[in-house]
Amino acid sequence: MQKTSDQKLNRNQSVYENLWKSLLPFTLPDYSSHIRLWTYGLFANINDFAPELVALCGLSLIPEMILIKAETEMDEVMKKKLQKLDESLRHPEAAALSTSRKKKKKKKKIQQEVGSQEGELQDEEEPYPDTVVKSIEESNSSVQPFTPPVVNSRRWHQTSLRWRPKLEKLANMDANKTYKLGSLTLVIDPKFLIARGSDGTQVFLGLRNDGTEVAVKRMDKFNYQDLKNEEEFLRLPELESTSIVRYVDFAEDDNFGYLALQLCEYTLEEYIQEYLPDDCAERSLVLKKLVKEVLCSLQVLHQPQTKVLHRDIKPQNVLIDIKGKAKLADFGISRRLKQGETTIRTSIAGTRCWKAKETIKEEVNTGYKRSSDIQVAGMLVYYILSGGHHPFGEDVDCEYKILQGRYSLEHLDDDVGKDLVEWMINENPEERPTVEQTLEHPFFWTDERRVRYLKILGNEKEAENNRNADKELLEAIAKYTEGKSFSEWKTKVSKTSVQSI
Template sequence: RTDPLLQCIIDNKFKRFKHLLRDRDINGLYPSEIWNDDVTPLIASVLCNNEEICSFLLKESVDVNKFSTNQQTPLHYAAFTPGVSLSLVKKILAAKANPNGHDGQMYTPLQFAADHNREDIVKALVKAGASPTRNYGRNIELDKKLDKMFYECSLRSENYKKNLDVMFQKISDQISSSTNSTFEKLTKSLLPLTGSDYSTLIGMTTYKLFAYLNDFAPQSVASCGLKQVPETIRLKAETEMEEAMKKKLQKLDDSLRNPAEQDAVDSLRQDTATLSTNKKKKKKKKKKINQDVSSQEVGIQERVETCEEKVENSIEESNSSVQPFIQLTNPRRWLKISIRWRSKLEKLASMDEKTLCKLPNLVLFINSEFLIANGSDGTQVFLGLRHDGAEVAIKRMNKLNYEILKNEEEFLRLPQLDNSSIVRYVDFAEDGDFGYLVLQLCEYTLEEYIQDHLPEDTTERTSVLKKLVKEVLCSLQVLHDQNTNVLHRDIKPQNVLIDITGNARLADFGISRRLKQGETTLKTRIAGTRCWKAKETINEKVNTRYKRSSDIQVTGMLVYYILSRGHHPFGDDVCCEYNIFNGKYSLEHLDDGLAKDLIEWMINDNPDERPDVNETLAHPFFWSDGRKVRYLKTLGNEKEAENCRNFQAELLMKLEGKKKSYPENTLGLLRFIRNLHEHYKEDAAKIDLINLFPDLFESMYKFAKERGWNSRKSILMEISST
């Protein structure tokens, strides 16, 4: 649930926010259901574009570089959140925010801003020192987009415009001495800049150059593959170009639309010009020649008019293959979001309608080039576009065996599964042979992401892995909710997808089942994938008893897979299912004791002793440092806790001023921590217990667990709260 402190920011209740903040950590991470992340108050003010609260926090010396659980800094969120004002970004940068973000992020704020067409933020970040080369090369398509934005910014500068005018004035002198090969190289190098990916400004500049070149080397221009001048550029030229340039552009457009007819018109006009010149040279035979010239001009003019009339008629009446060169075609709508799949989607968006699979509201080409996944049941997943421009993944299955596909559609259309932790349902279609389930397009499977796309920095990588674990459990929480009652039954690394923001989403509900109200167990056939099955389902062929706890055990295996970066707790060889059935596991690739405690609880071979999903999310593995300290204080309130000494001399003297000294034992230490934070808060705030003593909390948690303290009501309330 969303923390009350964040809710005040969302609701713009400034006074209430300041009141709550007095007892809270100004740089703390607080949960948010809306953003599916744990964020700082500053990040929340950015997401809400709340400049009043943002300015207040900056005056209070908030940490402007503190990132969220999802590894996003305030600048990252500002770069890709619609509606965030430039003034707010400038305030954060003025407070010494790192314009490059941090090493653990896959992309920098600069890259996010470029990808979301925030040129204003790009300029502000660059001015503040953002490096365009940071993370450059990680994604080619994103690099191109950033390069293009820098180029467009340079085009808008006054110096560039002045230099461009000078270049146009001198171009005729330079071109007149050029060779045909030079023209061919020049036209081919300019051609890509006329594409739809580039702005109207770049396009108009490029077509200007082609208009000049067309006067000197029309054959090179005609043969380079240049298409007619787009309507957007012609309209812009009407208001922004001088008359001479507009005529050149019109001549270029005419020649591109109808190259053969235009050659004939040019030839006839040349004949007219020649006759006009000869007329001046023969004044002595003025009367006779004038009559001849006049009759010839009339004939030529008639030929010109006839030719032009034929051109117009051909434009209006022709249905031949040259039609695209005559009529303006609107580019297919495409909302560019994906980075990994952008080059393939670009090709798909520009394909001829005749080559595409005919489905309602969908652009789909059945070809291995656009195939992004294969399923064991004959399912194929293709890249696609919806009619509204949305990028989608289209899952196709033969109608003879597509009951699974319909089952998945049924589940994904449940209102409860419309959640940021679940891959989003988009549409469904079918033809004579296949069914097509249309889904949100994601970037990677969990397996791909863990293998190739984790941060190199150890601390950042650990944080990302913990975030992924929490997101997987949150997705299971959505399914297991009492109002949803869904058993997934096929949890594995390939069925967890990573979206464009780096968040994990659970997918593939083809064999999922829904419990009836009040039902806890489902009797069904064996389900799941080899090595990703619960113990109680391995040897059963029919009437397998499947519960929520069955999903929990398999998810526990997945949690270990994530944290160990690709290992299975029950082994990866042929003995894996044998080990699952016999409870033989190894957590050797993990050092974190709390992580091991959580996993062992989840993979317990007794279904009745496994936690439910809410208990897994409440486990101390996910606790913040502040909550860990609160837990230690709670332990210090237990009757067994005594006083302790030998901590820090100055503080010890304060605490021992009126009381007897603290014994040197664990119970005394707990009592000392409790008293320190209860009665000397200013001194306690100066000590970072968790980082100063990294093993303290884990040791104390195990100490309390072994003695049964964690089952006591006073402590259980602290443990169970999420």
């Protein structure tokens, strides 16, 4: 019996060894993130019932981008399996100990069953009342019951992937090494510092008493009106939206104010520069999704019942959460329009190169409108779609170019995307769209809607008349549009759409 089990185990191990040797290459960066994700998924399934085999195969740690992608593309069961595999790869000793305990527990259960069967046989064959049978524990005095180690840990609902190793240290750190402030626990140490602001703001990792992971913004009390202002805005019921970074808590001590916010994974700047998918088609879809999410965030601010002007839109003030969703953040210099107001006049605000034309011209008594946010949001839309470029450049004369209306969209190939950007960054505030109009732009249309629109145009009487147009005129048009974008209009529409037309 034992020999057969050993042979079966060796045979299974050989099969899995051949399998993982075939799969391992597909986890490398040479392949698309989609292929890598599902390859790690296969290893996660194997790890679920044979972790000792996965531990031997030399599988590398799961990249953060793959874990983030899993959040949106896998079901809950597979996500848990992948997280379990990630933990095993990051902490192989703990995984091995867990596997060993399971084996011992299984072995002990088998021994108990065997002992029970032997006891029954002895009762039947040797019914002697004075016979005493000792258990394994009784016969071996050197064996001591297992006592779990005492760990100084606090409640922690694990969500973040990027910050998990540091949060794990925080969750298990001695209380005398942490700073407790109300319901917040943090460590004022560079190792737990995750961001800095230009105004002296520092952002630390923290945990709330209920286990919530938070980003804690700390600002000196002598200069923390912006922090109080941000708290005030984030507590508005109208800003309770999945498109806005969530307010969690506020506290203060003798020297600083502390604003606890939803912990996100990246700034938009980091995400664009380092974490986009390698596959071009996939990357295009992600960028379009980000643009729409940024505009939806702005829509929450600009809606009639909210009437909030952000006034500091830039890549660093858009955060990406664990699911890859973009959220607008940092409302320190935001302002709210009063009933009937369309403009707010204050001193100049915002960040260099991320200001609307009309706000650069006047340093005092500067007028801010919703359209001011729209122009800067247009710059951000181009930044996203171009992979990190600014339409007015970022050199010393950037703001001069904004004033002159001199921009370049050379890093964007999509003509429909260019049209959206040009509409938004128009130097005339009156000619810029509202945020609702930007979301209705053809850039966001599905292929089906584009086909439907083209069919409607094709049925217009004017279009019917043009089918009988003068042949020489059509040839002249074709001649003078040769080499221009319109002459290749079919390449701008998907093949399916062209065939449908």
